Each structure stands twice: as C-alpha cells, then as structure tokens.
Amino acid sequence: MAQKDFKVISGIVLSDADGLSEYYEKFPDGFYEVHPSAENMIPLCKAFIELIGKNVMFFIELPKDTDEFEFDVYELKCTKAVANAIIKRYGELLVNDGVYNFGFADLDSGAEIYFTFFQTVSITPVNKSIDNDKKLRRMIEGLEIPGDNGTSVSVRDKFDPDKDDLASIEIEGENVVDAVENLKEAGLTFAYSTDE
DSSP: OOOOOOOOOTTEEOSOOTTOOOEEEEOTTSOEEEEOOGGGHHHHHHHHHHHSOSEEEEEEEEEETTEEEEEEEEEEEEEHHHHHHHHHHHHHHHHHOSSOEEEEEETTTOOEEEEEGGGEEEEEOSOSOHHHHHHHHHHHHTTTOOBOOSOOOOHHHHOOTTTOEEOOOOBTTBOHHHHHHHHHTTTOEEEEETTO
C-alpha cells in the first residue's frame, strides 16, 4: 500500500512535517496506540462508538491554568445516540484542537478511546479476547491505517518544543470551552482534577 499524505490537525503547528506516517501500534496488553491523519480522526471515533455497548461516557480534560499537565475532567453519561450527536456537533472542533484531550468509554466493559496530545489516539480494549482484538484491528485497518513498519514517524517524534506549538482553535467563533459550557446543559459535569 502506498504511503498517503499525512494531514496535521489545525491545533498543531509543526516547523517540519515531512515524513509523518499514519500508523498504529499494538502492545502486549492489547492496548492500541493510533497515529491517524486528520481526516481519519472522526471516522475512528465513530467506528469505536459503533463497536461498544449502549452505555457510554463522554469525557473531556480542560488544562488547569496553574499547570499544563494538570486537568479538570468533565464527564457525561449518555447513550450511543448522544455520543454520536456530540461528535456530529463538536467533532471537528474536538479533534482539531491541540490543547484539550477527550474521549469516550464503554461504561459496561471499560473499553475506551482517548484523543490526546500530538494527534495520538489510545484505545483500551474491552478485554483480551481474540474476537475483540480482531474487531479493533479491523476497525483501524478499515480506515486504511497500517501497522507500524519500524520506520513510522509520529507527530510526537517530530515535535520540537522550541519551534513548534500546540494551540487551541476556534471554528465559526466557537472553541472547546464554549462546547463544554453548552454540554453542561445536556448534563456534562465536573468529575475530578488530576492533581487531587
């Protein structure tokens, strides 16, 4: 399969984006780390929501002003329909922002997809069954994201803190903080701080 052009999300400013690869790695504990191109971020999220059970948790981490590695975490227990509605309404904003982390979890099994810094997506599987592993691999490879070939290069590999930046973005005058405020009306609540 020919290597396609890798698109960086809007909230990441890279001085050198040459040679970036779209790929995934699977670790011995069944955990997957995916480095998707920008156009595959939302489809990956939608595919995961389709794969999991009906009781879902949306979560989002807002960096605290005091420390960029400490967060206030907000959660919303919801149905798959609501999870899909969140992605339909706020997906482009969430996946393209370079500062805020978010994800969805299956409340019954504990499976989780987590969109985090440097355009990295981690997937914690439902369990370690062969059937589950096949489903996750099929989900990822269905988006034509190949496995790591040993020469793959991620955004994290190329990111130079002296030259590059992670930035918050706006789409049509709306940012992630606005989205959080709007989702509070649907039941999104503060859950905990990571420094507690």
